[in-house]
Amino acid sequence: MTTATGLRIRDLTVTYPGPRSGGLGRRTPITAVRDVTLDVAPQETVALVGESGSGKSTIAKAVVGLAEPASGSIHYDGKSLLERRTGNRGTRRAIAMVFQDPRSSLNPRLSAEACIAEAWQAQPDTAPDGVRRNPRRRRDAVVDLLAQVGLDPDVAGKRPPALSGGQCQRVSIARALALNPRLLICDEAVSALDVSVQAQVLQLLVKVRQARSLSMLFITHDLGVVRQVADRVLVMRHGELVENAEVQTLFTAPRHDYTRELLAAAVDLDAAG
Numbered sequence: 001m002t003t004a005t006g007l008r009i010r011d012l013t014v015t016y017p018g019p020r021s022g023g024l025g026r027r028t029p030i031t032a033v034r035d036v037t038l039d040v041a042p043q044e045t046v047a048l049v050g051e052s053g054s055g056k057s058t059i060a061k062a063v064v065g066l067a068e069p070a071s072g073s074i075h076y077d078g079k080s081l082l083e084r085r086t087g088n089r090g091t092r093r094a095i096a097m098v099f100q101d102p103r104s105s106l107n108p109r110l111s112a113e114a115c116i117a118e119a120w121q122a123q124p125d126t127a128p129d130g131v132r133r134n135p136r137r138r139r140d141a142v143v144d145l146l147a148q149v150g151l152d153p154d155v156a157g158k159r160p161p162a163l164s165g166g167q168c169q170r171v172s173i174a175r176a177l178a179l180n181p182r183l184l185i186c187d188e189a190v191s192a193l194d195v196s197v198q199a200q201v202l203q204l205l206v207k208v209r210q211a212r213s214l215s216m217l218f219i220t221h222d223l224g225v226v227r228q229v230a231d232r233v234l235v236m237r238h239g240e241l242v243e244n245a246e247v248q249t250l251f252t253a254p255r256h257d258y259t260r261e262l263l264a265a266a267v268d269l270d271a272a273g
C-alpha cells in the first residue's frame with residue numbers, strides 16, 4: 001500500500017556543466033542547488049522564493065526529471081523519482097508542471113484541443129476511456145477540462161497565437177490537469193501575465209487546488225503572490241535553503257537577514273507602484 005506522504009526531497013545537489021574557461025578549456029561546474037531538503041505534504045501549498053538564479057527552477061526540473069541530480073533523493077509517496085529502472089513512471093505521473101511562458105510551452109501549430117490531448121499521448125494511461133480512439137470523446141473530455149479552467153468550448157479549436165496570454169496559460173493548466181496529478185508545480189506561472197490577468201489565473205489555481213485536493217509547489221519571486229496562495233514558504237539563496245516558515249510567520253517574524261531583505265524590497269516596490 002502507498003502511504004500519502006507527498007514530496008520529500010533530501011540533500012539534493014544539482015550541478016550544471018558551466019561555461020568553458022578560455023574557449024576550449026575545462027568546464028567549471030555550477031552548483032545550482034546545494035544540499036536542499038524540503039517536503040510538500042499532501043494538499044499543502046509551499047512557495048519557493050528567492051532572487052533570480054537562486055536555484056528555484058532547478059529544483060522543479062529535478063523533480064520532473066528535466067535536471068539530473070548530482071546527489072540526494074527525491075521521493076513521492078515513498079517512491080523514488082530518481083530510480084528510472086524501478087518503474088517510477090506511475091509515481092512521476094502524480095506530478096505535473098505549469099511553466100512561466102505558455103506561448104513557448106504550447107505548440108503554436110496545434111489547436112488547444114491537440115495541445116491538451118498531447119498529454120494523453122505522452123502518458124496514455126492517464127487518458128480517460130476512449131479519448132485516444134474516439135474524436136468525439138476526446139473533444140468532450142477537452143471541453144470538460146476547458147470548463148474547469150474557465151474557458152469556453154470554442155477555445156478547443158483555436159491555436160495558441162489566436163489566444164490571449166491568460167487564455168494560453170489556462171490551456172497549459174488544463175493540459176497539466178489532463179494528467180490528473182496529485183502535485184502541481186507552478187514555475188512563475190503568473191509572472192509573464194498582465195497584472196489583472198495574474199490575479200484571475202491565481203484565483204483559478206487556488207480553485208482547482210481546492211476542487212482536486214492538490215498539493216502545490218509554487219515558484220515565484222513575488223511575495224504578494226506568496227501571501228495569497230501559500231501555507232508555507234521556503235526561501236532560497238545561492239542554491240541553498242535559508243528559511244522555512246509558515247506564511248504568517250515569514251511576513252511577521254522573518255528569521256534570516258536575506259528574508260528581511262526580500263520583504264523590504266517587496267515593500268519598496270509596493271510603495272513605488
Ligand SMILES: Nc1ncnc2c1ncn2[C@@H]1O[C@H](COP(=O)(O)OP(=O)(O)OP(=O)(O)O)[C@@H](O)[C@H]1O
Pocket residue numbers: 016017018030031032050051052053054055056057058059221
Ligand atoms: N541549463 C543550464 N546550464 C547551465 N547553468 C544553468 C542552467 N540552468 C540554470 N543554470 C544556472 O543555475 C543557477 C540556478 O538557476 P535557476 O534557473 O534554477 O534559478 P532560479 O532561481 O529559478 O532563477 P530564475 O528566477 O531567474 O528562473 C543559475 O546560476 C543559472 O544560471
